[in-house]
Amino acid sequence: xxxxxxxxxxxxxxxxxxxxxxxxxxxxxxxxxxxxxxxxxxxxxxxxxxxxxxxxxxxxxxxxxxxxxxxxxxxxxxxxxxxxxxxxxxxxxxxxxxxxxxxxxxxxxxxxxxxxxxxxxxxxxxxxxxxxxxxxxxxxxxxxxxxxxxxxxxxxxxxxxxxxxxxxxxxxxxxxxxxxxxxxxxxxxxxxxxxxxxxxxxxxxxxxxxxxxxxxxxxxxxxxxxxxxxxxxxxxxxxxxxxxxxxxxxxxxxxxxxxxxxxxxxxxxxxxxxxxxxxxxxxxxxxxxxxxxxxxxxxxxxxxxxxxxxxxxxxxxxxxxxxxxxxxxxxxxxxxxxxxxxxxxxxxxx
Amino acid sequence: xxxxxxxxxxxxxxxxxxxxxxxxxxxxxxxxxxxxxxxxxxxxxxxxxxxxxxxxxxxxxxxxxxxxxxxxxxxxxxxxxxxxxxxxxxxxxxxxxxxxxxxxxxxxxxxxxxxxxxxxxxxxxxxxxxxxxxxxxxxxxxxxxxxxxxxxxxxxxxxxxxxxxxxxxxxxxxxxxxxxxxxxxxxxxxxxxxxxxxxxxxxxxxxxxxxxxxxxxxxxxxxxxxxxxxxxxxxxxxxxxxxx
Numbered sequence: 102x103x104x105x106x107x108x109x110x111x112x113x114x115x116x117x118x119x120x121x122x123x124x125x126x127x128x129x130x131x132x133x134x135x136x137x138x139x140x141x142x143x144x145x146x147x148x149x150x151x152x153x154x155x156x157x158x159x160x161x162x163x164x165x166x167x168x169x170x171x172x173x174x175x176x177x178x179x180x181x182x183x184x185x186x187x188x189x190x191x192x193x194x195x196x197x198x199x200x201x202x203x204x205x206x207x208x209x210x211x212x213x214x215x216x217x218x219x220x221x222x223x224x225x226x227x228x229x230x231x232x233x234x235x236x237x238x239x240x241x242x243x244x245x246x247x248x249x250x251x252x253x254x255x256x257x258x259x260x261x262x263x264x265x266x267x268x269x270x271x272x273x274x275x276x277x278x279x280x281x282x283x284x285x286x287x288x289x290x291x292x293x294x295x296x297x298x299x300x301x302x303x304x305x306x307x308x309x310x311x312x313x314x315x316x317x318x319x320x321x322x323x324x325x326x327x328x329x330x331x332x333x334x335x336x337x338x339x340x341x342x343x344x345x346x347x348x349x350x351x352x353x354x355x356x357x358x359x360x361x362x363x364x365x366x367x368x369x370x371x372x373x374x375x376x377x378x379x380x381x382x383x384x385x386x387x388x389x390x391x392x393x394x395x396x397x398x399x400x401x402x403x404x405x406x407x408x409x410x411x412x413x414x415x416x417x418x419x420x421x422x423x424x425x426x427x428x429x430x431x432x433x434x435x436x437x438x439x440x441x442x443x444x445x446x447x448x449x450x451x
Numbered sequence: 452x453x454x455x456x457x458x459x460x461x462x463x464x465x466x467x468x469x470x471x472x473x474x475x476x477x478x479x480x481x482x483x484x485x486x487x488x489x490x491x492x493x494x495x496x497x498x499x500x501x502x503x504x505x506x507x508x509x510x511x512x513x514x515x516x517x518x519x520x521x522x523x524x525x526x527x528x529x530x531x532x533x534x535x536x537x538x539x540x541x542x543x544x545x546x547x548x549x550x551x552x553x554x555x556x557x558x559x560x561x562x563x564x565x566x567x568x569x570x571x572x573x574x575x576x577x578x579x580x581x582x583x584x585x586x587x588x589x590x591x592x593x594x595x596x597x598x599x600x601x602x603x604x605x606x607x608x609x610x611x612x613x614x615x616x617x618x619x620x621x622x623x624x625x626x627x628x629x630x631x632x633x634x635x636x637x638x639x640x641x642x643x644x645x646x647x648x649x650x651x652x653x654x655x656x657x658x659x660x661x662x663x664x665x666x667x668x669x670x671x672x673x674x675x676x677x678x679x680x681x682x683x684x685x686x687x688x689x690x691x692x693x694x695x
Contacts, residue, residue, distance in 0.1 A: 119533050145532045150558035154525035157518065157555070161529025164516045165496070165537070169529065187519050292514040292530070294537055296493035302508045304517040 104239045105130035105269040107277075108172075108198060108246055108262070113138055114277055115247035117196075118167035119145035121158035125177045126210045127266040128200035132172065152177040156184030156197070163193040164303045166291030168250055172198040174266075175216050176207060178224075185259050186225030189320070190305030192290075194253035196246070197231075198262040200269040203427035211428025212266030214350060217405035220261045221379040228317050230324045232260040232331065233378040235349040239273035241376075247281040254285045256327055258320075263378060265401065267351045267430070327380055334382035335374040336389075338364065342371030344444050345389055347410050348399040349375045352431060356399050359436035366437075368444050378406070386413035395443050396420045399436055401429065459484045461492050461512050468506060472673025474663030475503060477629045478571055478638075479510050482540070485643045486513060489650055495538040496530055498523045502544040503577040521552020524559035527566040538649055540567040545586040546576045549609050553585075556615070560656045563620030567645045568658040570611060573665040574684060581668030585609035588687045593668070608687045612660050616693035622655030623648055623695030626688060628662035630680040634690075641692075648695075657695070662688055 102110070109131045112120070120135040132148065139146035145162070149155040155171045162169035173181060178199045188195050201216050203209040220233045232252050236242040242264055249260040292301055307313035338360065339345055348356040353374040363370035373389060375382045390396070396418055398407040407422040414420050423439045425431045458464060462483035469475050486492050492513055499507040501520035508515035518526045523541035531539045548556050548570050559566065575593055576582040582595040588608050590599040600608075616624045623645055627638040638661055645657040662684050664676035671679060 119529065121529065147528060147532060147562075149525065149528075150554055150561075153522065154528075154555055154558065157522040157525035158529035158532075160518065160522075161498075161516070161526035161531075162533040163529075164526070165530050165534050167533040169533070183519055184522070191516075292496045292516055293534075294492075294494035294496060295512070295514050300508065300512050301514045302516070304508070306505055306517055 102239070102275060103130055103270055103272050104242050104264065105200065106134045107239050107243050107275050108264070109134040109138065110277060111243040111246035112170055112196070113142060114280060115250045116168050116280055117144070117170050117250065119162040119169045121147050121149050121155040121169065121171050123149050123152050123155050123173065123177060125174045127202055127212070127269050128172050128174050128198070130269070131198070152180035153183065156181040159195045160184055160188055160193060163188070163195050164191070164292050166288045166293065170196040170198070172200065174200045174202045175204050175213070178216060178219065182225035185231065186223070186227050186229065187305055188259045189223070189229035189231065190227060191303050192257040193303065194257055195259045196249045196253055196262065197259060198264060201263065201265040209428050210266065212351065212401065212430065213427055214265060214352060214401040215405070215427065216263065217378065217400070217402060220263050221381070221409070229320060230379055231258065232256070232327060232380070233263050234260065235263045235376060235378045236268065237350050237353045237374065239268065239271055240275050242268055243275050244278060247278060251281050251283040251285060252331065255283070256323055258323070263350065265351055331377060332380045332382050332384070333376035334385050335376060336385065337372040337374070339371035339373060339389055341369050342394055343369045344395050344397060344440055345371045345373055346397045346399055346436070346440065347373045347375070347386065347406070349378060349406060352399050352401050355431055355433055356436055358433040359440060362433060362437050363440045368440060370440050375406070381409045381413070383409070383413040386410060387415065390414040390417040394418055397439060397443060398422050399431060400424045401431070402426055459487045461486045463510050463512050465509065467510055469503065470667045472664055472666040472676055473503070474573065474629050474661065475571065477635060478569060478661050478663060479507065481639045481642045482542070482569060483511050484639065485646050488643065489646055491538050491646070491650060494536065495540065498526055498539070498541040500541070500543040500547040502547050504542055504544065504571065505578070507542055521547050521550070522555055523547070523552065524555040524564070524566070524568065528559055528562070528564050531564060531566050538567070538646065540569060540646070542569045543571070544577070545572045545574065545584040549585040549611050557618070560615050560618045560621040560658070563655040565649055565652070565654060566656055567649050568656065569642060570658055570660040571663045572611070572660055572688065573663045575665050575668045577665050577668060586688070588684060610688065612658070612693045615658060620655050621658065621694055622653055623657035624693040626660040626662065626690050626693065628680055628685065628690060630662070630664070630677040
C-alpha cells in the first residue's frame, strides 16, 4: 500500500465516520481510496466542491459528535485555514492530513516541508494551536492516525498530520493497528437534537466583555496540558554526540543514513527526531544542548523548524541550518558533507 | 378571556437584539412554530449564519451551531450525511448565502442535500453597516453605493431562487415575503412545506427566500420599509414558487 492509501485504511480502523475531500496532487490516492472503502463500511464519503467546503463538512459532522477527517495538500490546506480556526474556536475535534508539496503559490507537486510554520503556528486567524504529528515512515503514518483521532477527541481541537509527497506516494510494508484503547471524555456537548435536555450550542462568537478572553485562557490552559502530556520524539546516538542533527518526517530518515555514515567515519553524530511538531520536544532538545555540541537542523524547506530548535537551545549551543526547498530532497552525502564541515577533524578518533 | 394567539414554545421568551421593524423576528417565529407543529424539536439542528442573525440560537430553542460566513450549506452537508435521521436547517442572509457562500449553496443544491434553507433577503449587509449586497436593487443607495446601485459597475440584483430552480437537486424553491399578514401566512406555509419535505425524506434541497425589511439601513420607518418591499423589491424579486 502507498502511504496515502495506508493512512485511509488506518483512519477507517480508527473509527472515522466521515471523510470529506477535494482532489489535489500528491494526495489523490486517499480520496479515491476513501470513495471506495467508506461506502463499503457504511460510512460517509463526500467529494466536496472545494477545500473550504470540505473543512466545513468536517465541522458539521464533528459538531454532531462524529469522527470526521479531510485530507489535502499545501494550497488546499491554505484554503482550509478559515475552517481550522473556527474548529479551534468552537472546540471541535477534527483530523486534517496535509501531504505537503512545494510552494508558495501553486508551487509544484514535489515533496516539501514548507508548511511547518502554517501547521505549528495555528495557520488561521486568532490565538490557537493545532496538535501536529510529523510521521517519517508509512508505518508511522498508519500508527499516528488513531492517535490523531484520539488526541482530537481528548483535547477537543484539530489535529494536523503533516506528511509530504514522498510519504504519500511511497510503498512500504505495514502492520495495521487495532482501534486504540485510550480512555476518552464523554461527548456531552454535541448537537444531536435537544431530546430531554436543554439546547446545546456550538459557537465561536463571544461578544460579551471578557468572554472571549476567558475562552482564550481556557484554550491556552488546554494547550499547556497537551505540551505536558503529548510530546513525542525519538533520539538516536545522542549521548556521546558532538553533533546532533535535528530533522522530522521524511528528511529525518535521510539524516539517519547520514548519521550512520558519519559514525562509520568515526564522527560522533547523533539524531533527534521530533514526532510531535507541536507540542515541540523543547525540553529534550534543551537537555541535549546542555552538553558541548553543535546542532544541525535539516529540513526540506528554507528553514522553519530551525526556529523552534533555536528557541529550545536558547543560545546554549550553535545551531546551523541546512535545507533544500520546494521539491529539492537532500541526499545522505549532502548531509554527511555538512556534518563533516561542522565537526573538527582533530577531535575525531584516529 | 379566550387566548387566540400565543408564543410557540420553541421561540424563547426574551427580547431580541434586532432593530425595530426588522424581519428576522417574524422569520424566527415561523421557523419555531413549524418545529413545534411538526413536533421535531428533539431532532432538529439549526445553523446560524454570520450576519445580524448570528445570535439566532438565543431565540430559537433547538441545538444550534454558528458557522463561518457562507459555509452553512457545507456544514449542513456534514451534519445531514452523518445524521440522516436529524432535521437540519440553515438560516442565511443575502451576504452569507448569495455573496460569500454562493459556491456552497449551489453545490449543496446540486448534490441534492436533504436540508432546508431559510434565506433572508433584505437587500443589504445589515450587520456591517448597510453595504451593498448581491441582492441590492438597482438605484438603491447603500453605504457602498452612495450614488445608487449602477448595473454597469455593480451588476444586477442576484436572483437566487431563479438560479437554484434549474438544478435537479433542488426540489422545492419558493420566494415569499412578510410585508403584510397575508404574506406572513404564505411565508409560514412555505417554511412549513420546506421542513415537511425533509421530514418525509424527500430527496433534495428545499429553500425558502424571504424578502425581509431592514428599516435601519434602508433609512425608512418600519411601515415605509414594508411598503417598499411590496412596491419596489418584488419587482426585482418576483414572489412565487419556482420549483416543486
